[in-house]
Amino acid sequence: RKAMRFNGNVGLKLSDRVETRFYASVQTIRQKLSGALNEADALNDPGKGNTVGDQARNIDSIRLQNRTTVQLDGGQLAFGAYYNSKSLNHPIYQVVDQNSEDRGLFASLDLAGELGGLPVALTLGSQARFGRGDFRQFINVNGKAGALTSLQKAHARTINSYGEARIAPLPGLWLIAGGIYTHGERRLDNRLAPARSGEAKFDSFAPKFGLLFEPSKTAQFYANYSRSVELPGFIELGQAPAGGAPGFTPLDAQRAWTAEVGTRGRWGIARWDVSLYRAEIKGEMLQYNVQPGVIPAATFNADRTRHQGIEAGLDLALTPWALLRQVYQYSDFRFRNDALYGDNRLPVVPRHVYRGELRLGTERASFSPAVEWVPQGAWVDYQNSKRVDGYATLNLAAQTELRSGVTLFVDARNLTKKRAIGDISAVVGYAGQAAFYPIERRAIYAGLRARL
Numbered sequence: 001r002k003a004m005r006f007n008g009n010v011g012l013k014l015s016d017r018v019e020t021r022f023y024a025s026v027q028t029i030r031q032k033l034s035g036a037l038n039e040a041d042a043l044n045d046p047g048k049g050n051t052v053g054d055q056a057r058n059i060d061s062i063r064l065q066n067r068t069t070v071q072l073d074g075g076q077l078a079f080g081a082y083y084n085s086k087s088l089n090h091p092i093y094q095v096v097d098q099n100s101e102d103r104g105l106f107a108s109l110d111l112a113g114e115l116g117g118l119p120v121a122l123t124l125g126s127q128a129r130f131g132r133g134d135f136r137q138f139i140n141v142n143g144k145a146g147a148l149t150s151l152q153k154a155h156a157r158t159i160n161s162y163g164e165a166r167i168a169p170l171p172g173l174w175l176i177a178g179g180i181y182t183h184g185e186r187r188l189d190n191r192l193a194p195a196r197s198g199e200a201k202f203d204s205f206a207p208k209f210g211l212l213f214e215p216s217k218t219a220q221f222y223a224n225y226s227r228s229v230e231l232p233g234f235i236e237l238g239q240a241p242a243g244g245a246p247g248f249t250p251l252d253a254q255r256a257w258t259a260e261v262g263t264r265g266r267w268g269i270a271r272w273d274v275s276l277y278r279a280e281i282k283g284e285m286l287q288y289n290v291q292p293g294v295i296p297a298a299t300f301n302a303d304r305t306r307h308q309g310i311e312a313g314l315d316l317a318l319t320p321w322a323l324l325r326q327v328y329q330y331s332d333f334r335f336r337n338d339a340l341y342g343d344n345r346l347p348v349v350p351r352h353v354y355r356g357e358l359r360l361g362t363e364r365a366s367f368s369p370a371v372e373w374v375p376q377g378a379w380v381d382y383q384n385s386k387r388v389d390g391y392a393t394l395n396l397a398a399q400t401e402l403r404s405g406v407t408l409f410v411d412a413r414n415l416t417k418k419r420a421i422g423d424i425s426a427v428v429g430y431a432g433q434a435a436f437y438p439i440e441r442r443a444i445y446a447g448l449r450a451r452l
Contacts, residue, residue: 021068033057038432118169129158157184223259224259224260237250259277305334308332322358331351357371367398371394391421412444
């Protein structure tokens with residue numbers, strides 16, 4: 001793997017109230033990929049790899065952006081524009097060759113003041129994004145492009161306009177209401193199979209209601225109830241039926257109502273951030289490995305699904321030189337009365353994940369043992385006929401500051417050489433498919449970090 005990335009920005013202060021900043025990002029990535037393995041190879045011979053087709057992901061991209069801010073009496077106005085260009089050469093089951101560019105405009109206005117003697121704040125804004133792409137696919141001949149199998153021209157437009165109002169009827173209590181209106185257009189022109197061209201338009205409004213309570217400067221409690229809409233992209237709309245050429249595949253937008261309650265803050269030696277959520281989703285876009293003779297798409301809209309769970313972080317400063325950092329996730333993702341899958345759990349995501357790190361030392365030098373624990377593995381298929389095993393790994397990191405701004409670090413992972421499944425390509429029904437990716441084997445990384 002080879003990667004080069006450059007990020008830079010420069011700012012100009014045009015007056016006491018006006019500042020503009022220019023950003024530039026350039027990256028070049030050359031990455032070899034290993035395809036999925038069957039379970040036996042993923043567990044017992046993870047170094048074997050799946051090298052069929054010499055799979056890789058090669059990316060060249062550039063992003064340019066400008067953002068200008070104007071300080072107002074009681075608020076701030078921000079606006080700007082950006083341009084992205086990306087070239088992707090991606091040998092997988094076929095050679096995917098894509099050139100795309102998108103450009104956009106954005107503006108936002110933040111105001112704060114009083115209304116009837118009560119503190120109020122208002123945010124208004126809009127984002128407009130316009131994109132186009134040339135998408136080609138070829139037969140994969142050992143990682144090289146063979147015969148052309150697909151040629152598509154893509155055009156897209158997405159405009160999001162949003163607003164949010166906040167008012168504090170009592171000290172420390174904020175009531176929040178807002179929403180976002182989304183308009184999207186997608187068009188695919190299939191030059192090899194004109195009959196498989198198509199277009200789709202989306203319009204939706206997603207409101208949001210919430211409250212924020214701050215009983216002190218060190219604690220917050222919050223609750224939100226909001227709607228969200230996710231539009232399908234070209235990957236979802238330009239799919240290939242089993243054994244056929246890619247072309248337009250109509251999909252609906254993914255829509256959800258989500259309730260969330262949580263708290264964050266610090267008290268004594270503890271710092272916490274805990275959130276409980278439940279999302280009722282319609283039309284969730286789910287992916288799976290294509291199987292000939294089964295539904296001819298790699299993405300489909302489910303009927304009703306539910307995502308609910310807990311995201312929690314707890315840091316404990318045990319002593320001035322000992323800090324325990326912990327993150328826990330509980331994920332209960334499942335179908336809801338589905339005609340085919342009933343209330344089955346969704347694959348890929350395990351129910352419980354815990355990560356803990358004990359940092360011993362100071363900013364100048366530290367030693368950090370860490371553990372990652374997945375007590376129960378995820379389901380592999382939508383039929384819930386196959387589940388992988390859980391696992392635990394032990395990692396170790398150390399660093400020392402050689403001089404101001406220069407740090408030497410060592411990162412050792414999976415010290416016990418645990419063999420387990422770390423990721424899954426979801427399938428409809430498990431029948432021994434190559435759908436597994438192993439966790440990282442024992443590895444040691446070392447290097448220098450420099451900050452100017």
